[in-house]
Amino acid sequence: MKSNMKLNAKLVVPALGLAALFAAQAHADYSVAIAGPMTGEYASAGEQIRKGAEMAVADINAKGGVLGQKLKLEIGDDACDPKQAVSVANAMVNKKIVFMHGHWCSSSTIPASEIYNEAQIPMATVSTNPKVTERGLKNIFRILGRDDQQGGIAGTFLAQRFGTKKIAVVDDKSAYGKGLADEMDKGLQSKGVKAVLRESVTAGQKDYSGIVSKLKAAGVEVLAYGGYHTEVALILRQAQQVGLKLTVMGGDTMSNNELVTAAGGNADSVMFTFAPDARVNPEAADVVKRFREAKVEPDGYVLYAYGAMQLFAQAATQAKSVKYADLQKALANGTFNTVAGKWSFDAKGDLKAPGFVVYQWKGNKYEMVK
Amino acid sequence: MGQLIQQLINGLTLGAVYGLIALGYTMVYGIIGMINFAHGDIYMVSAIIAVTVLTLLGSLGIAAIPLSLLITLAVAIFFTAVYGWAVERVAYRPLRGSTRLAPLISAIGMSIFLQNMVQLTQGARVKPIAALLPGGFELFTQNGFTVHLAYTQILIVITTVLLLCVFSYLITRTSFGRQQRACEQDRTMTSLLGINVDRTISLTFVLGAALAAVAGVMVTVYYGVVDFSIGFVAGIKAFTAAVLGGVGSLPGAVLGGLIIGLIESFWGAYLSPAYSDLGTFGILILVLMFRPSGLLGRPEVEKV
Numbered sequence: 001m002k003s004n005m006k007l008n009a010k011l012v013v014p015a016l017g018l019a020a021l022f023a024a025q026a027h028a029d030y031s032v033a034i035a036g037p038m039t040g041e042y043a044s045a046g047e048q049i050r051k052g053a054e055m056a057v058a059d060i061n062a063k064g065g066v067l068g069q070k071l072k073l074e075i076g077d078d079a080c081d082p083k084q085a086v087s088v089a090n091a092m093v094n095k096k097i098v099f100m101h102g103h104w105c106s107s108s109t110i111p112a113s114e115i116y117n118e119a120q121i122p123m124a125t126v127s128t129n130p131k132v133t134e135r136g137l138k139n140i141f142r143i144l145g146r147d148d149q150q151g152g153i154a155g156t157f158l159a160q161r162f163g164t165k166k167i168a169v170v171d172d173k174s175a176y177g178k179g180l181a182d183e184m185d186k187g188l189q190s191k192g193v194k195a196v197l198r199e200s201v202t203a204g205q206k207d208y209s210g211i212v213s214k215l216k217a218a219g220v221e222v223l224a225y226g227g228y229h230t231e232v233a234l235i236l237r238q239a240q241q242v243g244l245k246l247t248v249m250g251g252d253t254m255s256n257n258e259l260v261t262a263a264g265g266n267a268d269s270v271m272f273t274f275a276p277d278a279r280v281n282p283e284a285a286d287v288v289k290r291f292r293e294a295k296v297e298p299d300g301y302v303l304y305a306y307g308a309m310q311l312f313a314q315a316a317t318q319a320k321s322v323k324y325a326d327l328q329k330a331l332a333n334g335t336f337n338t339v340a341g342k343w344s345f346d347a348k349g350d351l352k353a354p355g356f357v358v359y360q361w362k363g364n365k366y367e368m369v370k
Numbered sequence: 371m372g373q374l375i376q377q378l379i380n381g382l383t384l385g386a387v388y389g390l391i392a393l394g395y396t397m398v399y400g401i402i403g404m405i406n407f408a409h410g411d412i413y414m415v416s417a418i419i420a421v422t423v424l425t426l427l428g429s430l431g432i433a434a435i436p437l438s439l440l441i442t443l444a445v446a447i448f449f450t451a452v453y454g455w456a457v458e459r460v461a462y463r464p465l466r467g468s469t470r471l472a473p474l475i476s477a478i479g480m481s482i483f484l485q486n487m488v489q490l491t492q493g494a495r496v497k498p499i500a501a502l503l504p505g506g507f508e509l510f511t512q513n514g515f516t517v518h519l520a521y522t523q524i525l526i527v528i529t530t531v532l533l534l535c536v537f538s539y540l541i542t543r544t545s546f547g548r549q550q551r552a553c554e555q556d557r558t559m560t561s562l563l564g565i566n567v568d569r570t571i572s573l574t575f576v577l578g579a580a581l582a583a584v585a586g587v588m589v590t591v592y593y594g595v596v597d598f599s600i601g602f603v604a605g606i607k608a609f610t611a612a613v614l615g616g617v618g619s620l621p622g623a624v625l626g627g628l629i630i631g632l633i634e635s636f637w638g639a640y641l642s643p644a645y646s647d648l649g650t651f652g653i654l655i656l657v658l659m660f661r662p663s664g665l666l667g668r669p670e671v672e673k674v
Contacts, residue, residue, distance in 0.1 A: 039486065041599050043494030173644060200644030204603055206593050209380035210638015210646060217373045217515055217639075230496060230597075237594055242376065242518045243508075261498045262595045 030069050030322055032057070032312055033092050034305060035076035035085070035102030035112070041204055042080050042228060044258050045104055050075060051296045052305030053101060055287070066313045067320065078112070080105040089115035097121060098322040101308035104301070106132060107175035113140050120324035122315075122331055124308040126301055128252060129179045133348045139324070141331055141349045143304055143311070143340070144252065147179045150273040150356045151226075154180075154249050155187015157271075157358050157369075158224055162247065168197035168220040170211065172227030177203075180251045181226030188224070196220060201235075203227060208235045209242075216244045224249045232270065233262035240266050247271070255300050260364045271369060273356040276341070278303040284339040307338030314338075372515035377635045383523040383592070385631020386530035389624035390585035391608035392615070393537060394578035396623040399612065401554050401574045402466075404473050408457055408480035410605015411488075412579050416450040416586025417596040418488055421497040424590070428500075435503055439591070447583040453484075454579020455572055463568065481601070488598040496597040503591060522592045529588060533581065534624050540577075541620065550574060554618075607650070614654055616667020625665060629653070 034053045038046040057073045065071060074095055078085035085108035092100060093115060100121055103109040106129030116123050117137045125132060126144040133142050158167060167188065171181035178200070188195060197218050201211050212235060215223065223246045225232055232248055239246050247269045248254075254272035263270070279288050279298055287306060291298040298306075314337070316322050319330035335344040344352045359366040391413050398406045423442045432438050461476045506520035541547040549570050552560040561567045589604075590596050611630050615622025630650050637649035663669045 039489055039494070041597070043489060044496070047494055199642070202644060202647060204599070206589065206595075206600060206604070207380070207384050207634070208643075209384070210377070210635055211643040213373050213376050213380065213639045214643065216376075219514070230595075233496070233498075234593065234595060241506075241520055243516055258495050262496045264498055264501060264594050 029072040030066060030099075030316075031072045031074050031095055031097045032099045032309065033074040033076060033095070033097040033101070034308075035078055035088050035092065035100065036104035036108075037080040038075060038077035040079035040081070041230060042105070044256060045253070045301060046077070048256075048299075048301040049101070049104065049305040051291075052298070052302040052307075053309055055291065055294070055296075056306040056309035059287075060309060060313050066316045067322070071309075071313075076102065078103050078105070078108045080108055082107050082111050085109070085112040086115060088112065092116075093119040093121065098316075098327070099123070099312040101125070101305060101312075103127065105174070105176060106179070110135075110175065113137055116140075122312075122324065122327050124311055126252075126304050127176070129175050131175075131179075133350050137349070138328060138332075141311075141345050142351055143308060143343060144275055144351065145356050146350060147176070147251070148183050150251055151180045151183020152187045152190075153356045153358065154224065154251070154273045155184040155189075156191055157187075157273075158184070158222060158249050159188050159191030159193040162222045163191065163193045165221040166196045166219050167193065167222040167224060168199065168215055168218065169195040169224045169226075170197070170199045170201060171225070172203040172231055173200045174203060174227065176251075176253075177225075177227035179226070181224065184224045184226065184249070195224070201227075201231065203231055206234060208238050211235065212238045212242060212244060215239070215246070216242060221245070222247045222249070226251065228253045229256045229259040230262065233259050233264075233267070236263045236266040236269070240264075245269070254361075255359070255366065257297065257299055257364060260361060267361045268363070269361075271358055271360045272366075273358055274366075276355055276357050277359075277366075277368075278307070278340040281339060281341060283337065287339050303340045307340035307343070310338040311336050311343060372510070372512040372517050373639060375509070376515070376517045377639045378632070379517070379519055379523060381632035381635030382628060383526050383631070384635060385611075385628035386527045386624075387585055387589055387592070387627070388604070388608050388611045388630055389627025390530050390533065390581055390588070391604060392611035392623035392627045393534070393620060394581045395609055395612040396615075396617055396620060397537075397541075397574055397578045397581075400618040401550055401571055402462070402473075404462070404470075405477065405609065406457075406462075406575075406578070407474070407477040407605065407609075408461070408484060409578065409582060410603075410608065411481045411484035411601035412450060412453055412457065413582035413586045413589075413604060413608075414596070414598060414601030415453055415484060415488060416446045416579075416583035417590045417600060418492055418497065418586075418598070419446045419449050419583075420587040420590040421499055421596055424499050424502065439502070439587075443584065443587050446587050447580045450579045450583035450586065451576045454575045454582070457484075457579075458572055458575040463571075481605070485598055485601065492598065494598065496595050498595045499590065501594055520592075522588075526588045526592060529584060530624060530627075533584065534620060537577070537581070538620050546570075546573065610650065610654055614657055614664055616661075616664025619664070619666040619668075622664055622666035629665075 036046040076088035089112040100123040106127040109127035128147045171177040250272045260267040315330040319326035358369045427438045461480045465473045509517040611626035615626030637646040
């Protein structure tokens with residue numbers, strides 16, 4: 001009897017495997033992917049992307065999937081490290097994904113996109129460095145504006161409002177931060193305002209007393225910062241400690257509400273440029289409500305990740321295929337209604353109407369500055 | 371002048387924190403000759419515990435600063451010490467007697483494990499607390515530049531000096547210190563003399579972790595923002611401090627920490643904040659070229 005059972009087990013296991021194989025063939029799910037900093041210093045942005053994409057995929061599958069197939073979400077973690085981004089990209093190509101939403105850091109998106117381009121995988125990214133779409137890659141679509149747009153808007157805004165004050169331009173040496181700071185500097189100069197300081201800091205540290213005391217010694221009142229919110233929070237805290245009042249102007253990354261908690265009550269002086277708030281879109285109302293019920297505040301990149309998945313679903317439906325040539329054509333020519341706005345793309349793959357707006361933090365909400 | 375004094379104060383504070391962490395590196399290196407790369411992450415664990423306890427105390431309505439600080443210190447030291455003990459037990463003790471590289475790699479693995487564990491269990495977002503000890507003295511104003519000395523800065527420097535004294539006494543004057551130094555010189559002989567080597571090493575790890583715990587609490591109170599990734603940079607800097615001061619020497623670790631803190635803050639304020647690490651590691655290379663065993667380290671004598 002005992003040996004019999006063993007025999008059975010031996011037979012059953014391969015049979016199960018076979019069954020699984022058939023099942024997999026019957027459901028040739030489409031793999032779609034997100035990639036970004038799931039770990040590392042900017043992991044909170046990765047979390048936003050993951051939360052947004054997960055709900056979008058679940059919603060699309062609940063409505064029957066795309067072209068009758070379910071979507072399967074692959075998650076890649078590049079930790080904002082360009083080298084890791086390349087290996088994530090290769091792994092994703094091996095997983096035969098049909099669409100990529102990512103990466104997040106411009107310095108990761110740029111090298112990774114070469115690999116997706118070679119493998120003919122269309123991608124939608126929120127990276128804002130101009131170079132992302134300036135290399136003639138046909139597979140890349142940017143669902144947020146560009147740094148030369150947002151930096152220019154931020155720079156001219158600063159020049160108009162604070163032109164008579166002492167302004168410092170500081171970046172964190174990253175592709176995103178330096179690009180943005182350079183554009184803000186250009187925007188200031190175009191209005192005839194010259195920054196009193198042009199500095200860089202090293203991201204990822206805790207002590208910024210060096211730059212703070214330099215700003216203080218130069219009598220700086222307004223800081224135009226190209227970089228991520230974690231450093232701004234620390235600079236603001238440490239500035240307050242030495243009695244330095246700073247008004248800060250930053251880019252889209254300042255929309256992360258982590259800034260408010262981390263800056264310890266000093267964030268009200270932070271302004272930033274970001275795409276018009278998607279949470280107020282009427283199309284987003286239902287999704288926003290469900291995110292809040294799931295205890296996820298759909299700020300920052302959450303709705304963009306949701307929108308990116310909708311973008312894929314709509315493009316595939318329009319193209320009636322997930323083949324690269326069809327999908328790429330649909331993405332390049334179509335108009336898409338997503339929770340993050342109405343999207344269509346120009347020849348480079350940039351969003352046609354990015355429309356950056358200046359926001360300012362008030363308590364734990366940001367409001368448009370008129 | 372005002373900026374000079376301000377950066378001196380900032381640099382000393384930063385250096386004191388590096389020194390505190392470096393003490394743990396140096397003690398562990400002293401006894402088993404291994405760089406405990408997970409030490410920076412032990413410090414991070416302590417900082418996360420500190421935030422948790424402080425938030426908890428805040429919600430319980432305990433507002434007295436000395437009381438909440440003491441409770442936080444006690445809880446953080448206890449749990450962090452348990453971590454220190456567990457890391458040694460799990461990752462290093464099984465490898466004792468194997469090649470020198472094995473525990474080193476295991477330490478790096480432990481560091482990655484701790485970081486990811488905290489990220490998964492606590493989330494990736496930065497954890498802020500309200501300023502626990504706000505305010506300070508305004509020392510003087512010159513040309514519109516007011517020099518500030520925060521209470522937390524005084525607290526950090528005093529704590530470091532105090533702990534350095536306590537641990538120097540512990541190592542040089544007590545029987546535990548003698549046992550520890552004996553293990554350092556010859557583990558086999560020490561065990562033949564009836565000293566429990568494993569226990570001594572464990573205790574060293576526990577003490578090192580306790581020092582990291584104090585540093586973690588201090589940093590939480592000073593900067594008010596911590597996250598799971600703070601261990602790496604702090605660990606590298608503290609390791610550099612330990613090497614600069616002479617690995618194995620307690621006053622050397624604090625001295626190294628202070629030097630690095632000062633270089634960083636002056637380089638940042640007067641040269642370029644972007645490349646303050648260049649200064650730190652440049653000085654390290656120079657010192658090691660002329661004093662390979664560090665500023666206060668004793669050169670190793672090869673016995674024939």
